[in-house]
Amino acid sequence: MADALVIRNLNKSFGGLRAVQDVSFSIPEGETVALIGPNGAGKTTTFSLITGYHRADTGSVMAFGRELVGLEPQDVCAHGLARTFQVARPFGKMTVLANVMTGAFLRDKKHDVAKRKAREVIDFVGLSAHEHAPARDLTTIDQRRLELARALATQPRILLLDEVMAGLNPSETDQAVALIIRLKQRGLTVVVIEHVMRAIMALARHIVVLDHGQKIAEGNPNDVMTNPEVIRAYLGSNYVHAEASGAGQC
Amino acid sequence: MSGKFSRKTLWLSVLFALMLLLPQFVTSRFYMDIVIRVLLFSFIGVAWNLMGGYAKQLSLGHAAYFGLGAYTSTMLQINYGISPWIGMIAGGGVAMLASLPIGALCFRLRGPYFTISTIAMAQVLMLLFLKFRDFAWGAEGTTIPNLGDAPWMMQFEEKAAYFYIALALLVVGLVVTWAVERSWMGYYLVALGEDEDAAQAIGVNVPKMKRHIYLISTFLTALAGTFYIQYIYFIDPPTAFSFNISVEAALVSIVGGIGTLWGPVVGTVLLEVTSTLLQSWLGGGHGGVQLTVYSLILMAVILWRPAGLLGLITDVYHRIFGNKQQSEQEAALDG
Amino acid sequence: MLVTVAQALINGLLIGGIYALVSIGVTLIFGVVKVVNFAQGEIVMAGMYTSYFCATLLGIDPLVSLLISMPALFIVGVCLQHFLIRRVLKLGDMPQIFLTFALSLLLTNVALLLFKADYRTIQTSYSDTAIHIGPVYIAVAKLIAFGVAMLLSALLWVFLRTTDLGKAMRASAQNPEVSMLMGINPDLVFAVAVGLALALAGAAGSLLMPFYPAYPMVGQVFILMAFVAVVLGTLGNVTGALIASLMMGVAESLGIQFVGADSGLIVVFVMFLVTLIIRPNGLFGGKRR
Numbered sequence: 001m002a003d004a005l006v007i008r009n010l011n012k013s014f015g016g017l018r019a020v021q022d023v024s025f026s027i028p029e030g031e032t033v034a035l036i037g038p039n040g041a042g043k044t045t046t047f048s049l050i051t052g053y054h055r056a057d058t059g060s061v062m063a064f065g066r067e068l069v070g071l072e073p074q075d076v077c078a079h080g081l082a083r084t085f086q087v088a089r090p091f092g093k094m095t096v097l098a099n100v101m102t103g104a105f106l107r108d109k110k111h112d113v114a115k116r117k118a119r120e121v122i123d124f125v126g127l128s129a130h131e132h133a134p135a136r137d138l139t140t141i142d143q144r145r146l147e148l149a150r151a152l153a154t155q156p157r158i159l160l161l162d163e164v165m166a167g168l169n170p171s172e173t174d175q176a177v178a179l180i181i182r183l184k185q186r187g188l189t190v191v192v193i194e195h196v197m198r199a200i201m202a203l204a205r206h207i208v209v210l211d212h213g214q215k216i217a218e219g220n221p222n223d224v225m226t227n228p229e230v231i232r233a234y235l236g237s238n239y240v241h242a243e244a245s246g247a248g249q250c
Numbered sequence: 251m252s253g254k255f256s257r258k259t260l261w262l263s264v265l266f267a268l269m270l271l272l273p274q275f276v277t278s279r280f281y282m283d284i285v286i287r288v289l290l291f292s293f294i295g296v297a298w299n300l301m302g303g304y305a306k307q308l309s310l311g312h313a314a315y316f317g318l319g320a321y322t323s324t325m326l327q328i329n330y331g332i333s334p335w336i337g338m339i340a341g342g343g344v345a346m347l348a349s350l351p352i353g354a355l356c357f358r359l360r361g362p363y364f365t366i367s368t369i370a371m372a373q374v375l376m377l378l379f380l381k382f383r384d385f386a387w388g389a390e391g392t393t394i395p396n397l398g399d400a401p402w403m404m405q406f407e408e409k410a411a412y413f414y415i416a417l418a419l420l421v422v423g424l425v426v427t428w429a430v431e432r433s434w435m436g437y438y439l440v441a442l443g444e445d446e447d448a449a450q451a452i453g454v455n456v457p458k459m460k461r462h463i464y465l466i467s468t469f470l471t472a473l474a475g476t477f478y479i480q481y482i483y484f485i486d487p488p489t490a491f492s493f494n495i496s497v498e499a500a501l502v503s504i505v506g507g508i509g510t511l512w513g514p515v516v517g518t519v520l521l522e523v524t525s526t527l528l529q530s531w532l533g534g535g536h537g538g539v540q541l542t543v544y545s546l547i548l549m550a551v552i553l554w555r556p557a558g559l560l561g562l563i564t565d566v567y568h569r570i571f572g573n574k575q576q577s578e579q580e581a582a583l584d585g
Numbered sequence: 586m587l588v589t590v591a592q593a594l595i596n597g598l599l600i601g602g603i604y605a606l607v608s609i610g611v612t613l614i615f616g617v618v619k620v621v622n623f624a625q626g627e628i629v630m631a632g633m634y635t636s637y638f639c640a641t642l643l644g645i646d647p648l649v650s651l652l653i654s655m656p657a658l659f660i661v662g663v664c665l666q667h668f669l670i671r672r673v674l675k676l677g678d679m680p681q682i683f684l685t686f687a688l689s690l691l692l693t694n695v696a697l698l699l700f701k702a703d704y705r706t707i708q709t710s711y712s713d714t715a716i717h718i719g720p721v722y723i724a725v726a727k728l729i730a731f732g733v734a735m736l737l738s739a740l741l742w743v744f745l746r747t748t749d750l751g752k753a754m755r756a757s758a759q760n761p762e763v764s765m766l767m768g769i770n771p772d773l774v775f776a777v778a779v780g781l782a783l784a785l786a787g788a789a790g791s792l793l794m795p796f797y798p799a800y801p802m803v804g805q806v807f808i809l810m811a812f813v814a815v816v817l818g819t820l821g822n823v824t825g826a827l828i829a830s831l832m833m834g835v836a837e838s839l840g841i842q843f844v845g846a847d848s849g850l851i852v853v854f855v856m857f858l859v860t861l862i863i864r865p866n867g868l869f870g871g872k873r874r
Contacts, residue, residue, distance in 0.1 A: 053447065073450035082452065089448035091441050102441045105434040106453035114434070154452050308682055355861050361678045362621035366812045367861060373809065374854045381851065497690070504683055538697030538801070545690035552680045552687065553672060 003062075004029040004158055004189040005050070005081075010059035012049055019045045021213045023059075027158075027206075032180065032190040034200045037210035038233055043193045044086060046210065047160050051083045052076040063158060078106060082156035086163050086193075088143040092136030096127055096146055099135050103153030118153055125149045125179065141172060148179075158189045165196045177202045209233065269417055273410035282409040286481070288522045289416035290474060291498055295506070295514025296423035297470035298499035301463045303509035304436060306443030307357075310496045311368030312471050314352070314375045315345040317491035319472025320479040321379065321386055324394065327403070334404040338476040345472035346465045353464045357457060360446075369496070376491035391486020394479065404480045412481055419477060420515070423470055427511050430466075439463055440509065471499070501544060505551050507558025516560045521547065588720045593842040594835055595723055601834020602731035605738060606789035608811040608826040610782030612818065613741075616758035617778035620670055623685040625811060626804025627692035628658055628783050632790020633799035634700065640707045640794070647709065647794040648729065654787040662783030666776045689804070696801035704798035712795050730792035737788055738827055741781065745823065754778050809850070810837075813857040832856075 006026040012019050020042045027033045035043050048054040050061050052073040061068040068076055082103075091099050100118035108114055122128055125145045130138060135146055144164055151159060161180070165173050177199050180190055184203075194200050200207065200221065207224045209217040211233035217224050224230055276282050294316070301307050322344045323337025332340075356367040380389050399407045406412060430436050442449040442456045450456055479485045498521075506517025524547070525540045532539060551558065607625055614622045632654045639650035669688070673680040711729070715722040745751040753769040754777070789807070790799075797803075811826075814833045818825030833853055840852030 051451070053450075072455070073447075074453045074455045077451060077453035085448065085451070089445050091444040091448065093444060094437075094440060098437060098440075102437040102449075102454070103452040105437060109434045111433065150452055306678065308678060310686075355858065358861065362615075362682055363816060365682055366621070366816060367857075370809070370813065370854055370857055374851065374858070377848075377851045377854070381845075381848065500683070504679065508679060537702065538694035540694075541690050542694040542698060545687040545694065548683060548687040549669075549691070552684050553669075556676060556680050 002029050003027060004031075004064060005191070006060075006062040007046075007050070008060045008062075010046070010049055010061065011057045012045060012054060013057060019213050020049060020056075023210065023213070023215050025208045025215065025218055027189055027191060029157075029189055030184070030187055031206060032184050032192070032203050034204035034207045035191060035193045035210065036195070036200065036207060037216075040212075041210040041233075042213040043210055044162055045213075047083055047162055047191075047193065050076070051081060051160065077154055077156075080155075080157035081160065082151035082154050082158075083160040084144070084147045084151055084162055084164060086166075088140070088147045090135035090138070090143050090146050090150075093134060095132050095134055096122060096138070096149075097131045099146055100149045100153045103150040106154045118149075121149045121152045124152070124182075126175075141168065152183075156188070158191065159183065161190065161192045161194075163193050163195065165194060165199045168196075170198070173199055273408075273413055279409055282413060284522060284526055286409065286412050286416050288518050289413070289420050290478060290481075291502055291522065292515040292518040293416065293420040293423045294471060294474045294495065294499045295502035295518055296420065296427055297467050297474065299503040299509065299514050300427055300430060300439075300470075301460075301467040302500055303503050303513065304430070304439040304443060305460060305463050306509075307460060307464070308361075308365050308500065309356075309368040310365050310493075310500060311356075311370075311372035312468075312499045313491045313493060313495040314368075314372040315349065315468040315471040316475035316478070316495045317372075317375060317379070317487070318345045318348055319475030320485055320490040321475075322472070323476040324392070324479055324485050325386060327394070328392065333402055334476055334480050335402070338404075338473055341472040341476050342469040345468040349464045349468040350461070353461055357460050357464075369493075372491060372493070372496060376487045379487040379491065387486070389487065391484060391489070394483045394485070396483060404477075412477075415477060419470075419473060424511065424515075426466065426470070430463075431511060435459070435463075443509070501548055503558075505547055505559060507560030510558065510560050513558050513560045516563060517558070520559065589842060590839075591721050593838045595721060596727070597835035597838025598831055599723070599727040599731040599834070600838065601831035602734035603789050603793060604807065604810045604814055604834050605827045605830035606734050606785045606792075607807045608814040608818070608830045609738060609741065609823055610785040611808075611811045612815045612823055612826040613754075613782045613785075614779055615815070616822070617754050618666065618670060618674070618775050620674070620681045620685065622779075622782065623682070623808065624689035624692060624804075625782070625786050626806070626808030627689050627696075628661075628786035628804070629790045629793070629807045630696060630799065630801065630804040631661075631692065632658060632787035633794050633797075633803060634696065634705075634790075635787070636791040636794040637705050637707060637799050640709075647707070647791050648733070651733070651788055651791040654791045655784040658787030659780040659784040662780035663776045665783070666779035667772075670779065671772070671775070689808070693801050693804065700801060702801060704800045706798045707794060709795045724796060726795040730796070733792055734789070737785060741785070742823065744781075750774065750777060810853065813853055817857065817860050 003026045008024045010020055010023045023042070023046060025033075035046065037043055045054065049056045050068065052068065052071050052075065056069045059069065063079060063081055066079060068079065068081070071079070091102065094102070097115070097118055100122055101114045104114040104117040104121075108117070119128075119131070122131055125148055127142060127145050127149060130142060135143065138146060148161070148164065165176050168176060173196055180192070180203055184190060190203075192200075192203060205220060207217075207219065207221055208215060209224055209227075209230050211229075216229045216233055217227045219227075272285065273282070276285060294312070298309065298312050302309055319338070319341030322341035323334045326332040326337040326340060327334050352371050356364055356371065359367050379386050382388065397403055397405050399405065401411070404415075430439070438449070438454050438459050441452075442454055442459055446456050475490060479490065482489075502517035502521060503514045504517070505521060506515065507513030521544055524543055528539055528543060555562065607629055610628075611622055611625050614620060614625075635654040635657065636647040636650040639645040639653060640647060645653075665688075669684060673684050709726065711725045714725045716725060716728070745755050749769065750773075753774050757771060757774055810830070810833055814829040815826050817833070818827070818829035833856070836856050837849035837853050841849040844852060
């Protein structure tokens with residue numbers, strides 16, 4: 001299948017810190033890919049580079065054949081890439097419905113159309129009961145659902161999810177996984193930044209591992225999890241000789 | 251829902267009819283003057299609120315556009331004999347043009363930085379008009395030649411005429427706000443006011459939205475400037491670019507209810523009535539009383555009711571009429 | 586020509602020292618508490634009236650009443666933080682901006698009620714004396730004011746760098762959670778920061794009194810200068826605010842000398858606008874993100 005997203009030789013420095021170094025990977029359309037790595041590995045920065053929040057120093061991000069480097073976040077979104085933030089950022093004063101409608105207005109400025117679409121997505125993420133609640137009154141988990149709904153309302157073709165499972169209990173994680181699988185079935189290309197192994201294993205057939213801003217491994221979950229570079233990155237060099245099979249479960 | 255809707259319409263119709271008839275009952279020039287001030291400052295507040303309230307771009311420099319509107323129409327009138335009715339629209343146009351470079355500079359800043367830069371911009375404009383003696387009468391200012399009853403030059407014998415103009419301006423401001431609030435623009439503005447990055451993530455073109463709402467807000471503010479100068483028959487830089495205009499525009503909106511349709515009106519009524527009562531109790535000659543009280547009210551509102559006093563009034567209304575069920579969410583900030 | 590320039594430079598530098606006291610206060614509060622104090626100019630006014638009444642009623646020299654105005658306004662600052670600012674810290678831009686703005690309006694207008702709009706000046710033994718260096722003269726009162734202002738700025742700098750509380754302030758300017766990690770109560774850090782800022786503004790007021798009239802609206806001049814200086818020097822950066830203030834004083838003075846008596850402010854604002862165009866984060870700022 002054709003590639004939805006092709007990232008080539010991406011570089012970004014902040015002051016002296018090289019946050020992302022020469023990262024390349026591509027994602028076939030309709031695939032779900034996990035971006036993993038220890039804290040500070042450059043995962044969120046990579047998201048920000050793709051979605052226009054930071055401008056890459058060098059390199060290229062092609063989505064469906066169009067160069068995204070240099071575009072503003074709203075243009076990236078209009079091109080069909082929607083992201084969520086690591087810490088959910090709802091519009092607190094607005095109701096759940098108004099939040100999601102704001103997303104829906106990107107594709108259709110008509111009030112009734114936006115409202116109908118918003119309700120569909122709210123129903124999809126399971127927030128219908130809270131439709132008229134102000135977003136700031138939601139629980140953290142519901143705020144994340146809302147953020148997902150708001151992103152979906154922009155009708156993306158690629159969805160970038162930044163740690164949506166963090167802090168969820170196992171049954172909530174399974175719900176979220178089920179939700180993402182349904183999105184995949186609808187034909188969406190999904191990129192997740194995730195730490196929760198249970199979710200990664202259930203979702204992604206392809207994993208990209210970053211460490212210190214560099215891609216250190218890429219491949220199917222089993223290969224990646226037994227890769228000594230990856231184990232070293234996660235556990236520190238002292239543990240290189242530790243049992244590799246155990247490391248995959250952390 | 252439809253019952254509530256019609257009741258709201260009914261109240262509005264009664265209010266509007268009463269306003270139309272008001273000059274029949276209020277014959278005292280003193281009270282008429284207060285009513286006109288209330289309408290005018292409500293309108294200025296409404297204009298500020300579009301940008302300051304919905305989009306949370308807290309300008310303290312709207313006097314710049316009030317002054318530009320005032321000077322444009324006055325200069326057209328005195329130098330070229332052009333009617334202030336035309337000058338008013340021209341002033342609005344000048345304000346919109348000026349808002350583009352000013353906005354381009356100020357919108358690069360966020361939060362308090364933005365507020366400070368708007369103050370500086372208005373100050374610069376005032377200083378420029380003070381400086382350019384040949385061009386706009388400098389510091390001395392000028393009086394508007396009194397033509398007696400000259401409706402086509404926006405001059406009237408009767409205060410009632412000014413009243414109707416101010417009322418019309420306010421209605422225009424409210425209708426514009428109502429339309430914005432209900433459309434996608436209202437949602438986009440509130441969203442970017444809440445969180446610019448998150449708004450961009452869902453496709454909101456934040457700089458463009460700010461620019462657009464600034465154009466609308468400055469156009470309306472300039473109309474108020476023309477009207478005010480025609481009403482008082484005098485213009486000089488400290489009057490036209492008065493910092494108090496910037497302050498009161500923000501103040502009435504915050505006290506009444508920032509980012510709400512009726513907030514600026516409620517705020518103006520409350521503040522102007524308070525100030526009038528104070529003046530009648532204390533008599534003149536107590537410079538500072540009015541703003542002392544305004545600032546105390548502002549502090550109290552911020553500390554105890556930052557959403558403004560409009561909410562308090564609607565709560566009381568709902569309590570009296572026992573009408574508590576939520577209406578359908580029709581606008582970005584309803585409910 | 587050269588003499589006029591030298592004279593203007595000196596005058597500007599000297600008044601720039603006073604601007605520095607005001608801007609350092611604004612920048613200190615913004616750095617630590619993340620609130621812009623719109624009332625800082627009115628605190629200068631309060632310092633001026635304190636010294637004025639100390640001089641006229643008690644016969645105390647303004648340089649001595651500095652020792653009254655500074656601690657008094659330090660206490661006012663601690664109360665301001667504790668009773669007002671603390672309550673809006675989590676409420677976002679609107680309450681934070683308009684609370685201190687309301688305070689500024691309140692203080693100006695209370696002063697107007699109490700003292701009327703009159704200009705009040707006092708005469709000291711050194712009010713009219715000047716040192717002559719060749720054709721250039723230096724007003725003694727301004728020189729003293731400048732010297733004390735620089736001394737106070739230096740003391741603050743030392744305080745911020747050597748004491749635990751000062752270090753906690755600098756740390757919490759970088760990252761609010763750090764002072765808690767250092768085991769220092771953030772409420773205390775905030776209160777002392779606001780207290781110090783107000784004490785500096787109060788000092789500015791006392792130092793101005795021998796050569797500058799006190800009136801209710803006097804704060805506006807200084808707050809505008811401070812805002813411009815603080816944005817130029819990047820909000821939250823103490824050294825930046827100091828350098829920018831001196832530059833502003835000089836720019837204003839040159840403007841008055843060469844463009845006209847009412848043009849000092851225009852020059853300053855033009856500088857401000859140019860800075861906004863070329864460096865929206867101030868002369869001494871880093872990157873925004």
